[in-house]
Every structure is written in C-alpha cells, then in structure tokens.
Amino acid sequence: MKPFVGYKKQPLSVSELLDLIPKLIVEPSYYFLRWTHKVSGIVEKIPTETDFPMLEGQMFNHEYELRWKYKQKNTYEVLLLTINENHHNFELVGQAWRIEPSDIKKFPSNAYPAYGYRPEETRFPKKLIFPKDLDIRLQEENNKKPKLAQRYFIDDQTSTVQFVALTVELPQL
Incomplete structure (x- = not known):
C-alpha cells in the first residue's frame, strides 16, 4: 500500500464527475453529499444528475476517498486520497505521503476508528443517517459489518497530518 494524494487540474463537469465515481467504487462504498439546506448523511446510493448542483460531496471505501467541491458554472474541483498507489x-x-497507525496489528488497513453520532445527539437539527450495514462503533460489538474509520495522510517531509480521509475498515475473516 502506497498512499497517493492527487487532484484534477481542471474542474470537472457533472457528467465527467459522474463518469469518474464508478471507476473508484470498491464494495462497500458510501457517499456523503452537502447542499446549502441539508446533508444526505452517509448513504449507499451513488449520486445521480438530479442530485446536482450540490456544494460538495464525497465517496469513500476501504481504498479511496474522492472529494468534490463546487467551483463555478456547474463544475467541481476534485481531490483523491488513496492507499492504492499512483493515479x-x-x-x-x-512529493511523499505516509500513513502509519501506531499499532499496525490492531489497524491492519492503516485506519483508525471513527465514530458516528448517537440518534439522540442534539447538536444537529435532524438526526444523521447511517446505513444499517455500516458499523458506526456506538457499541462494542464483534460483528461482521464494515466499520467506519479514518485514515491520516501525513506529509513525509514535515510529519504533519495534511488530510484525514473517511474510510471503511473491512471485517477480518
């Protein structure tokens, strides 16, 4: 696994973005979309043209996190964070990135646990949506569901965490 952080030089149109997303899908993949008036929550449904325009969004799975942000004239800036080599x-x-959890045996995918919010959490006006098949680590369970996680992309020259990507920790078989 070699980390890679990259961006598209030119903003992508909606159709170009919708063509790119399926190329990075690894099951299970999840999406989080943001508009001025709402958020999608974490969902399993791939965005479609009717979901646009949106302010920003992201797709994540155990190999990739793809982020897009509205630029202008219905185009989007795109950033890719991956452990899957160069694109x-x-x-x-x-020039150089690393991801290094402190205990590689505990976090074999170079990911740290991430936690969802409890349904009764009052900091949001509406409860956040999470898929039923994603373990958001609210309880200590030993289940076979993919777990919500985060991956730190560290600049190898400065040892500074530059990006924190959402990811999925796959169940150990």
Missing part, C-alpha cells in the same frame, strides 16, 4: 490521471499533491 496518472490525477496531479500529485506534494
């Missing part, structure tokens, strides 16, 4: 159709951000 030649993306421009490299920086």
Whole structure:
C-alpha cells in the first residue's frame, strides 16, 4: 500500500464527475453529499444528475476517498486520497505521503476508528443517517459489518497530518 494524494487540474463537469465515481467504487462504498439546506448523511446510493448542483460531496471505501467541491458554472474541483498507489490521471499533491497507525496489528488497513453520532445527539437539527450495514462503533460489538474509520495522510517531509480521509475498515475473516 502506497498512499497517493492527487487532484484534477481542471474542474470537472457533472457528467465527467459522474463518469469518474464508478471507476473508484470498491464494495462497500458510501457517499456523503452537502447542499446549502441539508446533508444526505452517509448513504449507499451513488449520486445521480438530479442530485446536482450540490456544494460538495464525497465517496469513500476501504481504498479511496474522492472529494468534490463546487467551483463555478456547474463544475467541481476534485481531490483523491488513496492507499492504492499512483493515479496518472490525477496531479500529485506534494512529493511523499505516509500513513502509519501506531499499532499496525490492531489497524491492519492503516485506519483508525471513527465514530458516528448517537440518534439522540442534539447538536444537529435532524438526526444523521447511517446505513444499517455500516458499523458506526456506538457499541462494542464483534460483528461482521464494515466499520467506519479514518485514515491520516501525513506529509513525509514535515510529519504533519495534511488530510484525514473517511474510510471503511473491512471485517477480518
């Protein structure tokens, strides 16, 4: 696993973005979409043209996190965070990245636990949506569901965490 952080040099149109997303899908994949008036929550449904325009969104799975943000004239800036080597159709951000959890045996996918919010959490006006098949770690359970996690992309020259990506920790078989 070699981390890669890259971006698209030119903003993508909605149709170009919708063509790119399926190329990075690894099951299970999840999406989080944001508009001015609402958020989708974490969902399993791939965005469609009717979901646009949106302010920003992201797709994540155990290999990739793809982020997009509205630029102008219905185009989107795109950032890719991955543990899956170099992607030649993306421009490299920086020279050297690393991901290194403190206990590789405990977190074999180079990911740290991430936690969802309890349904009764009052900091949001509406409860956040999470898929039933995603373990958001509210209880200590030993189940076979994929678990919500996060991955730190660390600049190898400065040892500074530059990006925190959502990811999925797959169940150990």
